[in-house]
Amino acid sequence: MTDLLYTEIENDLRASVREVLEDKAPWTSVLAGTEKDEPYDAALWTALAGQLGCAGLPVPEDLGGAGASWREAAVVMEELGRAAAPVPFLTGSVVATAALLAAGERDLLGRVAAGERIAVLAVPFGTAPGADPAAGPAAPAVSGGALTGEVRSVADGLAADVFLVPAAGGLYAVDAASPDGGHVRRTAVTSLDMTRRLADVVFAGAPARQVAQGADAVRAALLTGAALLASEQLGIAERCLDDTVAYVKTRYQFGRQIGSYQALKHRLADLWTSITQARAAARYAASCAAAGDADLPVAAAVAQAHCSAVAVKAAEECVQMHGGIGFTWEHQAHLFLKRAKADSIALGSPDRHRAALAELAGLPPA
């Protein structure tokens, strides 16, 4: 059976990432960042990508990456989830990187892995693995090397230097900042998750270069993204539980710590139990992605169906058990609730993943 624990190397990586995040992205500055116009925290991203080499973890060294695997990338996701960090890691270093790896696209991959460029897959953030975004009448179209179409709700769409656009026939790279800015128009979307913002993107005859044929690269990207998003959800849930446990120990009502009331203790014990399971499911999904295991579709669907719900539950309980303070803008809980809820829709809702499982496990609908 796959190793579901954390290796020493992974724990070291976790410690380094956490240190950077504590230093550069405490929740107060994450919150302050949501009031700014910047699409992500560039200084934080430079520290993570440049100094720690996080951007290219699963990319082989000869292609400019760190030569690690999706398991290490998953550990980074956990930490980014714990901090609700506003950096394009999921979109650039996981989803787009998986697409480029599958496409065998070396040059761009190297620059993405080095953190010099941010690539983003141009699909609505809610797209589930198994969907083919290039199919359907509204999908972008390529003609004579120029791409035309609109994609709504692209995560980190404003952060992108390069878009990877699924269109009929394959996957196309489009320079986001093409000299003639009129070819690619991006509109910021007011997003539920203030720490990972969406954009609507219009391609108006943008010069496009084909990087892969068919839908395989996109499928790999979405599947890997779903598998690793579970680790971010685990991180969010752990953070919410930790914050809540700390709070109920210090808050007194009716002459007792509120954490001494069984009605709260039992809910927290249940939450801990689900998080324990989320950890196993997320680790398994990451391990399957790392090993190219044939069980990856099942592992990713199980992890998404389970971890999405656990993260949302943890964030909701966090708000509730903090009482009034948990409902304020001045408390960190809402950052995590917003990310947890958005993540539960991202890359396929739990319901979509259960539907995928129905097929994979041979349990057809009524």
Add this chain to the structure above:
Amino acid sequence: MSTAPPDADELGRRVEAFLAEHDPAATEPLEFLRARFDAGLAWVHYPEGHGGLGAPRALQPAVDRRFREAGSPSNQPERNGIGLGMAAPTVLSSGTEEQKRRFLRPLWTGEEIWCQLFSEPGAGSDLAALGTRAVRDGDHWIVNGQKVWTSMAHEARYALLVTRTDPDVPKHRGMTYFVCDMTAPGVEVRPLRQITGEAEFNEVFLTDVRVPDENRLGEVGDGWRVSTTTLMNERVAIGGAAAPREGGMIGVAAKLWRDRPELRTAGLHDALLRLWVETEAARLTGERLRQQLAVGKPGPEGSAAKLAFADLNQRASGLELELLGDDGLRYDDWTMRRPSEVDFTRRSPGYRYLRAKGNSIEGGTSEILRNIIAERVLGLPGEIRVDKDVPWKDLPK
């Protein structure tokens, strides 16, 4: 003569050598099992001389598999769950050398079945409140009291027995732990019929039972600490078994779903898939727990596993009945039988549904487990205690 514990290769060689010397087909089963124990191939992580070789626990499944493939006799672990899951680790950690030598081998071979005389009518969740008295009489103890819900007492040769030896101190401090011979005069076992119709468990009446002091496990007054070992192992034993995907109750429901398209509805499909996902996550959690044990870092996940196991079994068996509709209205057998194992797979769906109700009560209720997780794992404040400094004899009962 202490050498390094064997690794996987070395262990494999020892198994092959053992099988070469003891042909499973030609050896009398009990003799085979005894020899396997003596060769240290029973539970390989136990110490040498007590059925093991001090090897990593993770190597056990491979050894078991090889013995099974070779057609070796089974020690019928399903009949001796309390012995293997609880008694053995307790004897190992709290017993004297002499006690280990006396009890572990016949326990492992299945010659001697064990039961657990813990619960009493007045002391269930609050086990430390128990009142069964043990009074010293020279090198014996005289035991009087009543136990209840005792699984397998009717088949057991030995029991783990917790008693009150000092009523004048607060309850946790006045308990002492023994091994009780179930064939001793004064031990009376009466079947207690359960929700499923049969009687796995019993009431046990102890009247002037003489227990030799050499059967005491741990110090006088140290019974609570020893019991804690038993209870901890109980939770791991109940929730921590390895299973393949769809191995448990969910597999039964999934098979029914596949085999009987006419029973399917959209709502039940959703319920089935939700359960399937949770069961798979719980299975992976069990796998993580075993991997942690294997590298010598047991986590607190044992409690989570037991809690989840009870919940999932109850929901899956409930779903199965609902799915069956009219057929779910029929039961297989209300006869008061005395089964020697719990069989979730060969009985009717109605039996599964009813028997699963015990999963959240036996081995510590789900409420008590939540308290344990909240207090020991999350570090939340303990329940308000009104009984802590009160001598046991003065507690309200």
